[in-house]
Amino acid sequence: MAKELITREENYSQWYNDIVTKAGLAESSAVRGCMVIKPYGYAIWERMQAALDKMFKDTGHENAYFPLFIPKSFFSKEADHVEGFAKECAVVTHYRLKNDPNGKGVVVDPEAKLEEELIIRPTSETIIWDTYKDWIQSYRDLPLLINQWANVVRWEMRTRLFLRTAEFLWQEGHTAHATKQEAVEEAELMLRIYTDFAEKWLALPVLRGVKSPNERFAGAIETYCIEALMQDGKALQAGTSHFLGQNFAKAFDVKFLNRENQQEYVWATSWGVSTRLMGALVMAHSDDLGLVIPPKLAPIQVVIVPIYKNDEQYNAIAEKAYEIKSQLEARNIRVRFDNRDTHKPGFKFAEWEFKGVPVRLAIGPRDLENQTVEVARRDTLEKEVLQLRNLDFKIQNLLDQVQQNLYQKALDYRTMNTFKVDTWDEFLLQIEKGGFILAHWDGTAETEQKIKDETKATIRVIPIEEEPKPGKCVYSGNPSRQRVYFARAY
RNA sequence: CGGGGUGUAGCGCAGCCCGGUUAGCGCGCGUCGUUCGGGACGACGAGGCCGGAGGUUCGAAUCCUCUCACCCCGACCA
Known part of the structure; x- marks a missing residue:
């Protein structure tokens, strides 16, 4: 793989x-x-x-x-709602198939037309x-x-x-x-x-x-x-x-x-x-090595990879691995012991990294001798050798740290990529670089539309502020109530 | 829905221009053996209605027409 x-x-x-x-x-x-x-x-x-x-x-x-x-008629009851969804509805018109009279396969039976078409819900407000x-x-x-x-x-x-x-x-x-x-x-x-x-x-x-x-x-x-x-x-x-x-x-x-x-x-x-x-x-x-899953959502939080040369070693390591597994599981940590004999450890390391498992433990003969385990974290790719004593406690802490670090990294990234912009020239320059632009907007749909047409950027969020600071619209120069966040969006 | 591209084994591709025996390659897969602290190796083996439907032809993965799907770029949207 x-x-x-x-x-x-x-x-x-x-x-x-x-x-x-x-x-x-x-x-x-x-x-x-x-x-x-x-x-x-x-x-x-x-x-x-x-x-x-x-x-x-x-x-x-x-x-x-x-x-x-949802019966089609339900949609016409709220004018804005139907307008918003009309263009992307799947519609059920018939309720029966029959054998194709002049050929192979089946056709829709024209006799089985519904009195009123049914819409497959795009959202359920109406029903x-x-x-x-x-x-x-x-x-x-x-x-x-x-x-x-x-x-x-x-x-x-x-x-x-x-x-x-x-x-x-x-x-x-x-x-x-x-x-x-x-x-x-x-x-x-x-x-x-x-x-x-x-x-x-x-x-x-x-x-x-x-x-x-x-x-x-x-x-x-x-x-x-x-x-x-x-x-x-x-x-x-x-x-x-x-x-x-x-x-x-x-x-x-x-x-x-x-x-x-x-x-x-x-x-x-x-x-x-x-x-x-x-x-x-x-x-x-995620990064260029693959998926990175925050520990709280990871189906597998810890994977244990055994390293061995023969059956005897494997048996000794497996015993230790299962012991660690139940110790961690007692703390509600989700653990997988990867004892497949079809792949070498290096392959497994790469594979579990690709799948974003937050923490990997490797146990080999050396560890068995020293009562240690090698611990690698997915977010920073750092490895360290830990004593087995209180391992469950250490891993629990590590998972919390990984969760915290991922949040902090994402927050730092956003902070680094959020820019206050006051002139239209700056706006045009900055939007090409990506990120959020915090700028004044005059509050009109026309200005918003023009900005979108010229830059593909839309207003993502208007922050809810206790004391909005007024200014001048970055596009029109008209008075603005507060800054809003612009960005190109998915 | 407009523009561009791609469909050949589970995945990635070659072959197509210039039609011609049993359609190749790498990865993966199966069996056996040797390996195992960062993506192992050998031997043998299995696996294909060449996206689908029509057509041209003695003969089509290859040429023609139509269709379907996917990918990229736009407009629309969670």
């Missing part, structure tokens, strides 16, 4: 693609735009799911499941709000805090593994509230949860704030987002949380009776993160 990896410098997108496929995270499938998530990649996704799911439940949310299919209508009568039914883990389909023209696929996995939260303020607080709470998750689990520092009207979710009043910087200087939207106002309540007629016995429309939020986070994970930390 010799791994050849192009460098980030040479070709960043091929480097990304190679890591995803060669490390066994995912591969493209026989179906256009759709990927197969392989066991190693899915194991990481499951860890993300588990961590997020706990955070959602700890803040009072419950999981439920709604249909994959969920249609359902909520029957669930909500009184203020006592609120807030309704529901999350769904699901797949959705958006018929994308150009797809990339994890970053943009026609079908992807995600969670979507959909909540209903009695007051505007409570809904806004919910949207902001979920943004904090996403931030926490990105920083503590993905080891990925993110900017937080709101989107400009241009970049807002179709049907939202306000879109909050977290935005991360990838190693090629491009920004990646890593999660969004929307304050939907009463748009969907009005579209689907969801009202409740308040304490004063009056009918009111409910207030809504929705929020989601997707398997795109897998792409963020790869692009944020």
Whole structure:
């Protein structure tokens, strides 16, 4: 399994693609735009799911499941929403196949046309709000805090593994509230949860704030987002949380009776993160030797590689390895003992490095003699020989250090690649170098669009600031309320 | 969806321009043996409707037409 990896410098997108496929995270499938998530990649996704799911439940949310299919008519009920998604919907028109009367294979049975076409959900607001209508009568039914883990389909023209696929996995939260303020607080709470998750689990520092009207979710009043910087200087939207106002309540007629016995429309939020986070994970930390996975998400945190010349040595080393394995497992560390006899140690070292395992232990005859083990960390590639005494404790600490270091590295990178810019010339120069540009903007969609047309840069985040510092727009020179973050984005 | 490129064994490729026996090579895979502190080596072996469908021809991986998929660059998007 010799791994050849192009460098980030040479070709960043091929480097990304190679890591995803060669490390066994995912591969493209026989179906256009759709990927197969392989066991190693899915194991990481499951860890993300588990961590997020706990955070959602700890803040009072419950999981439920709604249909994959949505009647076409539901989409027309919210004007902005349908406009945002219309161009990328997969549509089910028939429900039966039959043998091709004049040939081989099967054809769609024209007799089996659906009365009303079904849309494969690109997002579930419509079906969920249609359902909520029957669930909500009184203020006592609120807030309704529901999350769904699901797949959705958006018929994308150009797809990339994890970053943009026609079908992807995600969670979507959909909540209903009695007051505007409570809904806004919910949207902001979920943004904090996403931030926490990105920083503590993905080891990925993110900017937080709101989107400009241009970049807002179709049907939202306000879109909050977290935005991360990838190693090629491009920004990646890593999660969004929307304050939907009463748009969907009005579209689907969801009202409740308040304490004063009056009918009111409910207030809504929705929020989601997707398997795109897998792409963020790869692009944020990996290097020219392959994948680097933060310990908290690594399916295998420690791999043990035995070094031996004969069966006798192997047996002695294996005994020690299993002992270490159970010692580490007692601390809930995920360990793999790589006792394959088909590969030499050097091969295994390279392979596990490619797969991003945070810590590697090597045990050979010398170690057996000295009661030691060689410990190598993936993030810095440093190696040291440690005494076996208290090894579990040392490894636990090391894993924490690796997690911390990855975050710090990513944060330093972002700091080094965030620039305050005050003139348009500077902006044009800087945007070519990548990274975030912190500049004043006059707040108009026209200016934003012109900047995008001229530079491909978009406003990624408008920071939420207590005391915004006004200035002059970097493009138009008109008054600006505060600086915003620009970048080229995925 | 526009421009460019590529489809030949699990992966990476040669062969195609100039049609002609059983379609090659490297990696990987299987068996056996020797190896094992940074990507080992030898012997033997398995594996291909040459992306798909039509056509031209005595004969097509090779020429023609259509189609599908993937990759890169744009516009759109999580």
